[in-house]
Amino acid sequence: xxxxxxxxxxxxxxxxxxxxxxxxxxxxxxDVSFDVRRGExxxxxxxxxxxxxxxFMASLGLxxxxxxxxxxxxxxxxxxxxxxxxxxxRRRVLGGEIGMVFQDPMAALNPVQRVGQQIxxxxxxxxxxxxxxxxxxxxxxxxxxxxxxxxxxRARQYPHQFSGGxxxxxMIAMAIANRPKLLIADExxxxxxxxxxxxxxxxxxxxxQETGAATVLITHDxxxxxxxxxxxxxxxxxRIAELGDVRRVFGAPEHPYTAGLIDCIPQLSGPIxxxxxxxGQPPDLSAVPPGCAFAPRCGVGxxxxxxxxxxxxxxxxxxxGRLRACHFPLIxxxxxxxxxxxxxxxxxxxxxxxxxxxxxxxARVTGQPGAGQSGAxxxxxxxxxxxxxxxxxxxxxxxxxxxxxxxRQQVHAVDDISFTVYEGxxxxxxxxxxxxxxxxxxxxxxxxxxxxxxxxxxxxDIAAAGRADLRxxxxxxxxxxxxxxxxxxxxxxxxxNVAEPMRVAGSYPRDKRRKxxxxxxxxxxLRPEYATxxxxxxxxxxxxxxxxxRALSLSPRLVILDEPVSALxxxxxxxVLNLxxxxxxxxxxxxxxxxxxLSVVRHICDRVAVMYLGKIVESGSRDQVFQAARHPYTRALxxxxxxxxxxxxxxGRALALRGEVxxxxxxxxxxxxxxxxxRAKERCAVEEPPLAPYTDDGTGLVACHFPVIGPVADPAAxxxxxxxxxxxxxx
Numbered sequence: 001x002x003x004x005x006x007x008x009x010x011x012x013x014x015x016x017x018x019x020x021x022x023x024x025x026x027x028x029x030x031d032v033s034f035d036v037r038r039g040e041x042x043x044x045x046x047x048x049x050x051x052x053x054x055x056f057m058a059s060l061g062l063x064x065x066x067x068x069x070x071x072x073x074x075x076x077x078x079x080x081x082x083x084x085x086x087x088x089x090r091r092r093v094l095g096g097e098i099g100m101v102f103q104d105p106m107a108a109l110n111p112v113q114r115v116g117q118q119i120x121x122x123x124x125x126x127x128x129x130x131x132x133x134x135x136x137x138x139x140x141x142x143x144x145x146x147x148x149x150x151x152x153x154r155a156r157q158y159p160h161q162f163s164g165g166x167x168x169x170x171m172i173a174m175a176i177a178n179r180p181k182l183l184i185a186d187e188x189x190x191x192x193x194x195x196x197x198x199x200x201x202x203x204x205x206x207x208x209q210e211t212g213a214a215t216v217l218i219t220h221d222x223x224x225x226x227x228x229x230x231x232x233x234x235x236x237x238x239r240i241a242e243l244g245d246v247r248r249v250f251g252a253p254e255h256p257y258t259a260g261l262i263d264c265i266p267q268l269s270g271p272i273x274x275x276x277x278x279x280g281q282p283p284d285l286s287a288v289p290p291g292c293a294f295a296p297r298c299g300v301g302x303x304x305x306x307x308x309x310x311x312x313x314x315x316x317x318x319x320x321g322r323l324r325a326c327h328f329p330l331i332x333x334x335x336x337x338x339x340x341x342x343x344x345x346x347x348x349x350x351x352x353x354x355x356x357x358x359x360x361x362x363a364r365v366t367g368q369p370g371a372g373q374s375g376a377x378x379x380x381x382x383x384x385x386x387x388x389x390x391x392x393x394x395x396x397x398x399x400x401x402x403x404x405x406x407x408r409q410q411v412h413a414v415d416d417i418s419f420t421v422y423e424g425x426x427x428x429x430x431x432x433x434x435x436x437x438x439x440x441x442x443x444x445x446x447x448x449x450x451x452x453x454x455x456x457x458x459x460x461d462i463a464a465a466g467r468a469d470l471r472x473x474x475x476x477x478x479x480x481x482x483x484x485x486x487x488x489x490x491x492x493x494x495x496x497n498v499a500e501p502m503r504v505a506g507s508y509p510r511d512k513r514r515k516x517x518x519x520x521x522x523x524x525x526l527r528p529e530y531a532t533x534x535x536x537x538x539x540x541x542x543x544x545x546x547x548x549x550r551a552l553s554l555s556p557r558l559v560i561l562d563e564p565v566s567a568l569x570x571x572x573x574x575x576v577l578n579l580x581x582x583x584x585x586x587x588x589x590x591x592x593x594x595x596x597x598l599s600v601v602r603h604i605c606d607r608v609a610v611m612y613l614g615k616i617v618e619s620g621s622r623d624q625v626f627q628a629a630r631h632p633y634t635r636a637l638x639x640x641x642x643x644x645x646x647x648x649x650x651x652g653r654a655l656a657l658r659g660e661v662x663x664x665x666x667x668x669x670x671x672x673x674x675x676x677x678x679r680a681k682e683r684c685a686v687e688e689p690p691l692a693p694y695t696d697d698g699t700g701l702v703a704c705h706f707p708v709i710g711p712v713a714d715p716a717a718x719x720x721x722x723x724x725x726x727x728x729x730x731x
Contacts (some may be wrong), residue, residue, distance in 0.1 A: 009214040010036040015073035017051075017058045019239075023286045025069060028054045030238040030288075032073075033314075036182065039718060041208070041215040043229035043246070045222065045261065047569040048540070049282055052218045053103075053186055053424070059083070059183075060098065061090050077182065096126035099175030099213070101204075103187040103253040105167035109159040116140065116155025119174050126178045142173040144208065146203045151661060164433065167195035169203060176207045183213040189224060193432040193596045195657040197640055198640035201228055220569050222265050223599075223642035226250055229417075234258045237283055237293035240314055244322025247646045254317045254329035258302045258561060261684050264437055264574035264642045267601040268626065275583070275603070277574035281539055292327065300328050307432055345636060349462040387590050388421035391654050393453035395436075395443050399665060402416040409665045413439040415614035416453070421558070426584070426591040428605035430637070431600060435611040437594045438482075441562045444592065446470060457558065475505060477552035482563035484543035487537040488550075495521075495531030498550045505554060523586075524579060541572030548579065552587070560592045565600060598641050602626050610634045613664060616691055620700035630707035633657075633673050638712055671705065679706045 017029040029051045036042050044052045057063050059075040075082040077098065082090065094100070102108040110118055119142055120135035131140075134518055136155070143151035146169040159167055163502050175183055185204060189197040201224065208215050217229060225232060225246065232249045234242040234257065242255040253259040260278035280297040289295055291308045301307035302597040304327065312325040370647060395414040414436040421427045428436045442448040444455055446462055455462040462473055478501075483485040488497050495517045500519040502508035502516060535543055542563060551559055561580070565573040581604065584590055595601050602622060603610060609619040610631065629635050636657045658676050662668055668675050674684040683705050691703040 007037055007602075009034040009038050009078060010216075011074075011076040011089040012055070012059060013074045013076065015055065015058065015071070015075060017054055017071050018069040018314075020067045021286060023284075025442070026285045028238050028285055029058065032235070032238070032240055034233055034240065034243060036214045036216055037231075038181075038214055039208075039212060040230040041217055041228055042231050042233060043217045043219060043225040044233050044235060045219060045225055046235035046241075047220065047282055047571060049237075049285065051234040052220075052235055055235070056184055056186065056218065057215065058092060060100070061085075061087075092126070095122055097181050097436055098370075099178070099180035099183045100441070100548050101168070101171050101175045101183070101185040103190060105171040106159060108171060109167060114156055114158060115162065115170050116143070117131070117545070119143070119155075119170070119177055122174050138177070139173075142177055143170065145175075146170075146173045146207065147199065148173070154690060163196075165192050166660065168192065168196075168200055169192045171201055172207055172293070173202070176211050176213070179211045179290040180213050182216070183208065183211070184216045186220070187219065187220070188217075189219070194598060194637055195432055197224070197642070199657070201642070202227070204255075205340040207591075211289075216310040217230045217406055221642070222261060222570060223644040226644045226646045227642040234261070237288055239293060241294065241324070241325075242317075242322065243314070244317070244324075245320060247322045248322060250644070250646050252330075254322070254324045255294075255326045256298045256330060257626055258324075259292050261570060262644065264571050266574075266577070268599050268600040268602060268638065268643070272603055275574035275578055277578065281541075291327065292325075297406065299376045300330065301326075304328065310394045339571050348671050360665055384422040384424060386420055387423040387458065388592075389454075389456040390420070390444070391418050391454045391456070393417050393440065393443060393455065394451045395439050395448060396451045411664045412452060412614045412667055413664060414443060414450075415667075417611075417614075417616045419609055419619065421592060423557070423590055424588055424605055425606040426593050428601040428608040429592065429594045429611060430596065430601050430608060431611035432596065432637075432661055434613070434664060436614040437611055438562050441479070441560050441592060441594050442609070444560055445474060445477055447533060471636065474668045476556050477558045477560065478554065479562065480544070480564050480709045482548050484540065485535065487547055488543060490535055493534060494526075494534050494538065495544045497535065497546060498531075501553045503549060516553060517549075520552055523549060523552070523583070524549045525575075540568055541573070541575060544568065544572075544576055545579065548576075548583070555587075558588070558590045558592070560594070562594045563596070566595065566597060566643040573600070574643075579602060596639060610637070611647070613661060613667050615672055616701075617673065619691075620695075624695070624700045626712065628711055630676050630700070630702035630709070631673075631704050632679050632708060635708055635712065671703075679708075681706065 012655055013033050015029055015032045016027060019026045019028055032055060037620045044055065046052050054063070061082065071083060077093065082093070085093070107116070116136060116139045118138035123138055124130050125136045140151045140155050143155055146167050148154050148166060162170065187202050188204065192200065202214065219225060229246045232244060232246045233240060234563070242249060242253065242258045249258060253262060264278065266275065277298055283289060283293055283296070285581060289308070291306065291310050292301060292312050295301055295307040298307065306327045310327070312327050314323045314325045317324045317329060326382065329629060393414055395409040397413055401411040402730055417440065419427070429440060430439055443450045445604070450463050453463065457473055457477060460469065460473060462470065465473060492500065498517045498520055499513045502513045508516065509644050517531055521528055521531055526542065526545055535546065538546065543659055551560050565576050568576060573722060577600065580591070584591065593601065593605055605622055607619065608625040609616050610625065610633065612616070612633050618625065618629065618634045625634060626638065629638060640657065662672070662675055670686050671680070671684040671689055674680040677684070689703045689705045691701050694700050694707065
C-alpha cells in the first residue's frame with residue numbers, strides 16, 4: 001500500500017478468515033489488504049458470499065465462535081491491532097471510536113427497550129460522568145439530526161413502532177452518538193424503497209460531515225456506490241479483484257468481474273435490451289479453483305493456462321493508483337458506456353398531450369401497450385385482447401383491539417383501484433412499502449379476499465368464483481413470490497416442488513409430471529440432475545428459477561411476480577430478468593410485475609401503474625412514466641434512484657420525499673400525497689383528484705390537481721436537484 005499509517009484510520013493487512021464446515025475448511029476471506037483513509041467513503045462490493053461482511057465482522061471481533069477456525073493477519077485501527085485486543089479493550093473502541101450500522105435494524109435494536117434509551121445507553125457507556133438527563137437530551141438531538149420527525153416523542157417509542165427506514169435512522173443515530181472516527185455501514189439500504197434509500201444516504205452523508213468519520217459502505221448496489229463512494233474495493237471469493245478510485249474504476253474497469261458487475265445493471269435511461277449477466281455462479285469456497293477464482297466465469301481469460309493454474313497478484317494498474325488482480329486486465333480506450341446491453345432500442349418519445357387532468361372522471365387504467373414495447377402493442381398488431389380487468393378493487397383489513405377483539409379501525413391497503421392488463425404485456429406496479437402493491441397482487445389471485453370490487457380474468461369474476469371455479473382459474477394464473485426460500489417446501493426436492501401443482505391439479509400422471517419437470521428445468525436454465533436436490537442446496541437465484549418453473553408447470557397465461565429479484569445480487573438479477581423476457585417471448589406469457597426498483601421496472605415492463613397509500617396516482621406506457629411523469633410522487637421516486645454513473649454526482653442530490661408515508665388506518669383527506677408534496681395547495685386537502693387521462697389516446701393517466709408538465713429531469717444534464725417552476729423542487 002502506498003499510504004502511510006498517519007493517513008489511514010484503518011489498515012487491514014493480509015486478513016484471512018477460515019470456518020469449519022461439513023465439506024472441510026472454508027476460507028471466506030483470503031489474504032485481503034486495504035486501507036480506509038480519513039474522511040473518505042470506501043465501498044466494499046461483490047456478490048453474496050464474496051466476503052464483504054465477514055471481512056469487517058472478523059475485523060471487529062463480532063463473528064460467532066461456533067464454527068470459526070481461525071482469523072489471521074492484522075487490523076490496525078489508528079495503529080492498534082483490533083485482533084490482538086482484549087474483549088474489554090475492544091468494547092471501549094466499538095461504539096465509541098468505531099460505529100456500526102447493521103443490515104437489519106429490527107434485529108439489531110432491542111425490541112423491549114425504548115429507542116431513546118438505547119441511544120442514551122450507548123452514550124453513557126462511552127462518556128464517563130454523563131448524567132441520565134443529559135444522555136436523554138443528547139439522544140433526542142441525535143434523532144433530530146438523522147431526520148426522525150418529532151424526536152422527543154419518537155425517543156419514547158419502541159422499535160416496532162418505527163418503520164424500517166426510521167429504524168435504520170435510529171441505528172445511524174446510535175452509531176454516530178460518540179462521534180466515531182470510523183463508521184461501518186453493512187448493507188444499510190438493501191431492504192428499503194428508493195425514496196427511503198435516498199433519505200438514508202443523505203443521513204449518512206450528514207453524519208459523516210458532522211463527525212468527520214471515515215466511512216466503509218458494504219453493499220451490492222452499484223448505483224449507491226457510484227453516487228456516494230470515493231474509492232471502491234471489489235471482492236470475489238474472499239479475494240480483492242480490484243481496488244481504486246470510483247470514477248476511474250467505473251469509467252474503465254480493468255478486472256473482468258468488475259466490468260461484469262457494472263454491465264448487468266438495468267438503467268433509468270439509454271437503450272433497453274438483453275442484460276449482460278456474469279455467467280455461472282461464484283465458486284464453492286471449500287474448493288476454490290487453484291488459479292484465478294474467477295477463471296471459470298471469465299470470458300477474457302478463457303483458454304489461458306495462467307488463469308487456471310496461477311493465482312494473480314494484486315498489482316498496480318497504470319498510473320491512477322488502482323490495484324487489480326488479473327493476468328489479462330481489460331484495456332479500454334476513451335469514456336466507457338455504462339450499463340451496456342446487447343441490442344435493444346432506445347426510449348420512444350412520450351405520447352403527445354391532448355388534455356389536462358381533471359377534465360375526465362374515469363378512474364380506470366386502461367391504456368394499452370405502446371408501440372415499440374411488447375409485441376402486443378406493435379404497430380399493425382391491432383388492439384390486444386384484455387386478459388385481466390380489475391374494477392374498483394378494495395381491500396381493507398380490520399384492526400382489532402381490546403379484550404373482545406373489536407374492530408375499531410380499518411387499514412386501507414387497497415382503496416378503489418381499477419386497471420386493465422392486456423394479453424402479452426407486462427404491467428408494473430410500483431411504489432413505496434405500504435402502498436398496496438403486494439396486497440393488490442395477492443387479491444388478484446384471492447390469496448387475500450377482496451373487500452369489494454371485481455377481478456375479471458378471461459371474462460370470469462375471480463372475486464365471485466366458487467372453490468371449484470377458483471381452482472380452475474388459478475391454473476391459468478400463477479404467482480412467483482419475493483422470497484423463494486420461504487415459498488418452496490424445504491422437505492420436497494426441487495423436482496417435487498415443481499411437480500406439486502400438477503399433482504394437485506390431478507390431470508397429470510406421474511410419468512407426464514416427471515417429463516414436464518425435466519422440460520421446465522431445461523427451460524429455466526437448471527440441470528436435470530438438480531431435480532433430486534433439496535431447495536437448501538441452491539443459491540438464491542437458482543431457487544427463484546425453481547419457483548418460476550413451478551409457476552409455469554400448469555401452462556398459465558398470466559404470471560404475477562411479487563418483487564421476484566429484489567433479494568438477488570445484481571448479476572443473478574440480470575439472469576432472472578433475461579429469463580423472464582425469454583419465457584414471455586417463447587410462451588406468450590402476460591406478467592403483472594410488482595417492484596420498488598424502478599430501473600428493473602423500466603427494463604421489463606410495457607406499462608406502469610404508480611401506487612401511493614392504496615391508490616393509483618399515475619399510469620401510462622413505460623416511456624410516458626419514465627420520460628414525462630406528471631405526478632410529483634412519480635418524479636420524486638425517479639429522482640431517488642441512484643445513477644450507476646459517478647459522473648452524475650455533479651448533477652446534485654435527489655429530489656427529497658419529505659416525511660413518512662401516512663398511516664393507512666387514517667389516510668389524509670383529499671389527495672393522499674399532499675402531506676409530502678411540495679406543490680400542495682388548499683384544494684388538495686378538500687378534493688380528491690380523479691385519475692384522469694392527459695393524452696389524446698387515453699393511455700396516460702394522472703391523479704393530480706397540479707400535475708408537472710415537461711420531460712423528467714436528466715441527471716446528466718445537471719437537472720437533478722433544484723429545477724424550474726414546472727417540476728418538483730427539493731426541500
